[in-house]
Amino acid sequence: DAGITQSPRHKVTETGTPVTLRCHQTENHRYMYWYRQDPGHGLRLIHYSYGVKDTDKGEVSDGYSVSRSKTEDFLLTLESATSSQTSVYFCAISAGSLSGNTIYFGEGSWLTVV
């Protein structure tokens, strides 16, 4: 358990509404990530953060924004949800050590846009 909590775990929302997913970590790691997982595509990076207020885009960032106002929280916002954003969203953190680095994932947030 890498101390990652995602909320909400399940959400159904209507097309055009804003949605925010939250990732919370308890161990003060610098790097945090948001991925989405879809059948036939695998896990794809949406956005990542390398510190408070430091974020960058991944390969599928269109339609998403992120914010990190404190180390422990990384928020993913869908400004106006579309059906193509129905997916499972995973938050991850990078935990470095003297022996290398490991990236741990949360349990996922299932989002359905109707």
Add this chain to the structure above:
Amino acid sequence: EDQVTQSPEALRLQEGESSSLNCSYTVSGLRGLFWYRQDPGKGPEFLFTLYSAGEEKEKERLKATLTKKESFLHITAPKPEDSATYLCAVQAQGGSEKLVFGKGTKLTVNP
């Protein structure tokens, strides 16, 4: 562009029947190659990180190996509880530490 290809897409084994999963990759300077296990409805569970060609790591019935172009996940005498999707990912040197994933291999072990 960094790329990861896993094969086969799906594999069915009988309990005790050993086999290997393949992960071929291209990356602009490898920092690490990661293996994960994912059960239905769950997040990926970290298994191994390999850093250089020739490196091997083991965990119970699993053994991961790495060459300059591919990695193998060997499963020895699998049990039904080893059934899962196994994901491979690469991390390039320099910068974000982000992972690029393959599409996974779904392993089913029948009793």
